[in-house]
Amino acid sequence: xxxxxxxxxxxxxxxxxxxxxxxxxxxxxxxxxxxxxxxxxxxxxxxxxxxxxxxxxxxxxxxxxxxxxxxxxxxxxxxxxxxxxxxxxxxxxxxxxxxxxxxxxxxxxxxxxxxxxxxxxxxxx
Amino acid sequence: xxxxxxxxxxxxxxxxxxxxxxxxxxxxxxxxxxxxxxxxxxxxxxxxxxxxxxxxxxxxxxxxxxxxxxxxxxxxxxxxxxxxxxxxxxxxxxxxxxxxxxxxxxxxxxxxxxxxxxxxxxxxxxxxxxxxxxxxxxxxxxxxxxxxxxxxxxxxxx
Numbered sequence: 662x663x664x665x666x667x668x669x670x671x672x673x674x675x676x677x678x679x680x681x682x683x684x685x686x687x688x689x690x691x692x693x694x695x696x697x698x699x700x701x702x703x704x705x706x707x708x709x710x711x712x713x714x715x716x717x718x719x720x721x722x723x724x725x726x727x728x729x730x731x732x733x734x735x736x737x738x739x740x741x742x743x744x745x746x747x748x749x750x751x752x753x754x755x756x757x758x759x760x761x762x763x764x765x766x767x768x769x770x771x772x773x774x775x776x777x778x779x780x781x782x783x784x785x786x
Numbered sequence: 787x788x789x790x791x792x793x794x795x796x797x798x799x800x801x802x803x804x805x806x807x808x809x810x811x812x813x814x815x816x817x818x819x820x821x822x823x824x825x826x827x828x829x830x831x832x833x834x835x836x837x838x839x840x841x842x843x844x845x846x847x848x849x850x851x852x853x854x855x856x857x858x859x860x861x862x863x864x865x866x867x868x869x870x871x872x873x874x875x876x877x878x879x880x881x882x883x884x885x886x887x888x889x890x891x892x893x894x895x896x897x898x899x900x901x902x903x904x905x906x907x908x909x910x911x912x913x914x915x916x917x918x919x920x921x922x923x924x925x926x927x928x929x930x931x932x933x934x935x936x937x938x939x940x941x942x943x944x
Binding site for chain 2: 668672724747748750752
């Protein structure tokens, strides 16, 4: 199931195993990758490959409301809502996220990612 | 290296709308948090057999009906030197209140205590609940009954 495959790949990028593994990042990030972060800053593929492995800590990420839209054959848009979870369970930095994934001969690669700050959800489960 | 496993969990709910949670932390230490009873399925084990085994081991609870599936989540976390990606499904179990007794020696080491929570207390927890939105999940179930379909996945990566 494609949604599961892409949720697994996207959320692998939340965790330290992928973030500190340059080879894994190179496999997952398409050569044309770029990201517009939630601050509005643009990150190139080279920025991400340079910066992620240097992270000292990785925040706990909570994500839900995943949805998949087909843009073209082997090109998919994954959207979802994320937040950082504190050790008290409070959710902060609520963000709407969109990623474009493209199937390459070596597997799925993320081509583009955009994050937009959003207020917390009031009541939806 | 991430170990993947399937797990089954119970939202144990009394007629007074109290939910049973367990306060635990990883063997290596870290923050305390609250989880619902349940655990990893053994190879080839069905959801029903696994849930009954866990309820017996963790709570001493043997006589109950397995209620509807209300939630799915996956959680990636560190535990005892391993990195685990656990895919969990949550079923409601309706029972009268009882005094839980842990008999699983491995789980007992991680467990601090049991506590029955009123639904209005869940929203004010000072330590992390698992799932994070447990309060909303229980309130929605009490208001609207089980969801027709649980396709949504909640992900937590620690």
